[in-house]
Amino acid sequence: MDSFFLLVPAAILFTALACAIFIWAVKHDQFEDLERQGHNILFDDEEPKQEETDACKSQYRLEPEEKEGK
Template identity: 60%
Template sequence: MESLYLLIPIAIVFVIIAVAVFFWAVRSDQFEDLERQGMNVLLDDDDPKAKHRNKSPTQPTNDDEQSS
């Protein structure tokens, strides 16, 4: 029973912190554009850097051919 006198205030402090963090996130527009991050996964193939990363190591690049 005596441990409840310690655990209840600690739980209340955690709830207050969680609510404060949630309201901070809402006020700082963290939840404004939820669709864009999901679409980035689908549209990542249009990135020219992504094409460079997907090349196989055995395939020569233009730089390799010019230096030979």
């Protein structure tokens, strides 16, 4: 019975604290856009494509093969 006098006020205090935190979150628009964060995880931003430089173009250029019959 002694623990009853401790647990009931603790439960009331915990419930009041949880309600206060929830009301604060609603007033500060924490629940306005619930979908955006989920989409940010799933879909990454596209990385900008790198421009080719002259050195890069010449490095992978294949010369046409010469025919033996010429």
